[in-house]
Amino acid sequence: MxxxxxxxxxxxxxxxxxxxxxxxxxxxxxxxxxxxxxxxxxxxxxxxxxxxxxxxxxxxxxxxxxxxxxxxxxxxxxxxxxxxxxxxxxxxxxxxxxxxxxxxxxxxxxxxxxANIPMSFVKANEKSYNIEFLTKDKNLEIFKLNDVYDTYTLNKNILENKIKYPYLSKYIYKYFIDNKFLKDQFSNKKNIDLRIKMWDELGLINKQKVIINENDLKLFSKPSRNNKVPSSWTRNDLFDLTLTLNNTFISNEQLDELIINTTNLDKKNILLDFKNFSKEINNYFKNDLQTSKYDLLYDFLFLDDLKNSNYLIKKNNLNQIYQLSKTDLKNIYEYELLADTSDGFKFYNSKNLINKLNFNLMYIARILENYFIRYSSNYTILSTSRVLKDQLDWSTYFTTRTKMKYFSYLNLYNGLWTFYTSNLGFYYKDIWFAPASDSFIKLEDQKNLFLGYLEYDLELLKNDVISKNTTNNYTKxxxxxxxxxxxxxxxxxxxxxxxxxxxx
Known part of the structure; x- marks a missing residue:
């Protein structure tokens, strides 16, 4: 023209x-x-x-x-x-x-x-970098550089509501950060109590005890090294089982009623996100959620402490009572779901009992906890630990990023693409965890290889701790x-x- x-x-x-x-x-x-x-x-x-x-x-x-x-x-x-x-x-x-x-x-x-190829090569090389941190307790922690970036990027996305289920994500993530949960301490009693409190504040926990009775359970095997189990109990004997559970989760029907009756808008938005996420997970797993995520039960399995609240009794012999423990229940549970052959109680016909332990919303809550604990734990450590700048990978990273920063001033094509993509943004409803994973999210899946995007550098404070505002450390x-x-x-x-x- x-x-x-x-x-x-x-x-x-x-x-x-x-x-x-x-x-x-x-x-x-x-x-x-x-x-x-x-x-x-x-x-x-x-x-x-x-x-x-x-x-x-x-x-x-x-x-x-x-x-x-x-x-x-x-x-x-x-x-x-x-x-x-x-x-x-x-x-x-x-x-x-x-x-x-x-x-x-x-x-x-x-x-x-x-125009964007140089930065693509740099980021590809950075995948192998390990960054060393010294924690407040003088412990050495090593993180993949990619994990550091994912942690700070996800933190920004959650706090700015740029993620699927934004209200629910922010509620869980901020609660984990505020309570300084660490992944390796996530299942200790103190933290389990705090986690139950988090769900209870949303109204998802039953206030009443739940009593489960199951009759005519046919014994397949019993613990061989437990002296408390009566020696007269043998295979094919019939038993009645009673469980008393605390802090169970409400049903899906009760969740619908809770949402209708909730007047607080913030709480209602969180509950709506929770309901929509539960639909997504149930559609994904169909009827296999309990089997696929069987191990998520244990943290939130609360047997009542009162005597004779959880017991096994032989049919027609009321004198032979065995007080069930959490380990016993775990053995029964895993045998029915996984055909586990470890030592413990096993019954031929315990399927109905296992179905009664299938608290659907509990599994949903536990899946969500596993999604976020990895990243919140990483953020808690990274935002309070000192980078060891004298190690090779950090020096290489810092030198390369400095060169790329100066090169970007000359790479105007990439700058023009960056201006375009920064205003375009992403489709944040697609930024979410892979359903079957424990905690895997693709934060850059929507990026085009040939387009330039905002790339921030890790900014260190005077004490060599990564700045909480490091995601804003980029060329405007x-x-x-x-x-x-x-x-x-x-x-x-x-x-x-x-x-x-x-x-x-």
């Missing part, structure tokens, strides 16, 4: 004829320049309308606001990029021959696709915008002056 207006018209004398009819060069250049921009604007606007219209039609006019935001940002980016290209290529047309201009433009297009995208606007102003001015002085 630029070639047509500023090159072809010169060659076929169209420009000469216009200028000889007493039209000033300045007015002619401005009109040509305005016409080129108008054509670009019309084409981009039509594309914007057609894309959104097509999306609406193919989705039965159910529109996602993120699609509108994405196309609107792309519209503005296209307008700005086209404006830059018109100015720059116009300057090249008046400074060089058509062939030279074509070669330069081809190189610019090539650079567009490789508006800097690239200012540089490009300055280049555009010079490009336009040079093209305008060369046109005025050109000999037709």
């Amino acid at each position: 630029i070639q047509f207006f500023f090159n072809k018209n010169l060659e076929d004398k169209t420009t000469y004829i216009v200028l000889t009819n007493q039209v000033s060069r300045s007015k002619f250049f401005i009109s040509q320049y305005f016409l080129m921009n108008l054509i670009i604007v019309i084409n981009i606007l039509l594309s914007f309308v057609f894309i959104n219209l097509a999306y609406s039609i193919f989705n039965s006019f159910k529109y996602d606001s993120f699609i509108l935001k994405m196309t609107l940002v792309y519209l503005l980016y296209n307008l700005f990029a086209s404006f830059c290209l018109i100015n720059f290529i116009s300057m090249l047309m008046f400074l060089f021959s058509l062939q030279t201009t074509t070669i330069i433009c081809t190189l610019l297009v090539s650079l567009c696709f490789v 995208p508006r800097l690239y915008l200012i540089i490009l606007l300055i280049i555009n102003a010079f490009s336009f001015l040079i093209a305008f002056l060369k046109f005025k002085k050109k000999d037709f």
